[in-house]
Amino acid sequence: MIEVSVVGGGSWATALVKILTENKIPTYWYLRRKEQVKHVLEHGSNPRYLPQVKLDPLLIFPSDNLDQVLSRAKNIIFAVPSEALQLVCNGLDPSLFKDKIVLSTIKGTVGKKNEVPSSYLSRTLKIPLTHIASLAGPCHSEEIAESKPTYLSLSCVNQITVDKLGVLFRRPYIQVRSNSDPIGVGYASIYKNVLGIASGMAKGLGYGDNFMAVLISNALFEMQNILESIPGEQRNMLNSTYAGDLLVTGYSNNSRNRRFGELIAQGHSAELAVNKLGMVAEGYGAARGLFDYANEQGLNLPILESIYEILYRNQSVESKFKELEETLI
Missing domain, CATH: 1.10.1040.10 (N-(1-d-carboxylethyl)-l-norvaline Dehydrogenase; domain 2)
Known part of the structure; x- marks a missing residue:
C-alpha cells in the first residue's frame, strides 16, 4: 500500500494533503503546533491555512513528532518554508531516509551556499539524487483547494522516481508533467x-x-x-x-x-x-x-x-x- 509522510503545516502542505487523501492515500502529517494537530484530528481541517478544505479523517494521521512521521512512509514530502528547512533537518538521522523517495516542494535558497532545497536535502540527509525530486507549478494552493484545473511539474534525474511520484498527484483536475532538470x-x-x-x-x-x-x-x-x-x-x-x-x-x-x-x-x-x-x-x-x-x-x-x-x-x-x-x- 502506498503511504506518504508530509512535513509542513501551511497552505501548500494542506493542498497537497487534500490531493493525497482524495486519492485514498494514507497520509502522515507533521504539524509543529500541538493545537493544530488537535484541530485536524477533531475537525478534519487545517484551522489557519485553507480552512475550507475538508480532509478525510480516516486517511490523515497528524502528529507533532517529526521522527515518528518520517518513519511511517516510503514517500516523504517536504513543504516547509525554505528559511525553516535547516532547522527542520537539524539533527535528523539520515537513516530515516534510506531507500525512500523524497519530494521537495520548497521554493527558495537554503543556507550560505544558496542551494536549491532538493540539493540541500540530498547533501544533508544523504539522499541519492535518483531518489529526490522537486515539485513546481504553475499553480496556487487556493485553486487546488477549489479543484480548479491545475498543472504540476515533477522533476528528477531519474524518470522512474518521477513516475512513482506522479501516481500520487493525478486527479481529474490535475495534469502532471515530468521534467529532468531539478536544479x-x-x-x-x-x-x-x-x-x-x-x-x-x-x-x-x-x-x-x-x-x-x-x-x-x-x-x-x-x-x-x-x-x-x-x-x-x-x-x-x-x-x-x-x-x-x-x-x-x-x-x-x-x-x-x-x-x-x-x-x-x-x-x-x-x-x-x-x-x-x-x-x-x-x-x-x-x-x-x-x-x-x-x-x-x-x-x-x-x-x-x-x-x-x-x-x-x-x-x-x-x-x-x-x-x-x-x-x-
Whole structure:
C-alpha cells in the first residue's frame, strides 16, 4: 500500500494533503503546533491555512513528532518554508531516509551556499539524487483547494522516481508533467517569487498593464540568464514549468509574494507585511539568496537587484522603480 509522510503545516502542505487523501492515500502529517494537530484530528481541517478544505479523517494521521512521521512512509514530502528547512533537518538521522523517495516542494535558497532545497536535502540527509525530486507549478494552493484545473511539474534525474511520484498527484483536475532538470526548476521557482514581489510593488505604486507587461517580459530574460548559468541542460523557456510558473506568480491575486510586494509599496515594513499576510512570502528570503548567487555568477539582473535593495538596503520603492523605467527594455 502506498503511504506518504508530509512535513509542513501551511497552505501548500494542506493542498497537497487534500490531493493525497482524495486519492485514498494514507497520509502522515507533521504539524509543529500541538493545537493544530488537535484541530485536524477533531475537525478534519487545517484551522489557519485553507480552512475550507475538508480532509478525510480516516486517511490523515497528524502528529507533532517529526521522527515518528518520517518513519511511517516510503514517500516523504517536504513543504516547509525554505528559511525553516535547516532547522527542520537539524539533527535528523539520515537513516530515516534510506531507500525512500523524497519530494521537495520548497521554493527558495537554503543556507550560505544558496542551494536549491532538493540539493540541500540530498547533501544533508544523504539522499541519492535518483531518489529526490522537486515539485513546481504553475499553480496556487487556493485553486487546488477549489479543484480548479491545475498543472504540476515533477522533476528528477531519474524518470522512474518521477513516475512513482506522479501516481500520487493525478486527479481529474490535475495534469502532471515530468521534467529532468531539478536544479533549473529550483532556481526558476526561486526567481518567480522575486518577480511576484516586483509585480506587487508595481501594482502598489499604481503602475498599469503597460508597465507590467514590460516588467514581466524583462523578468523572463532574467530567468533565462539564471538558467543559462546552470550547466547540463538545454531548457525551453516557453515551457510552462519555467515561463508559466513565472506568469501566474506575476499576475495572480492569489500570489502571496505579489500581495507582499504591494504591502511594501504601500509603506509597510517587511515584518509588518509578513504579519498582515499571516503566511510566508518565499520571495522575501529568496531575494537575498538569489542576489548572492547572481553576484557569484556575475549576472546582470536589474529587477532582482532592485528588489534586493528595497528589501535589504532600505532603498526607496519609488526611486528604484523610476530607475527600472529607464532600465527595462
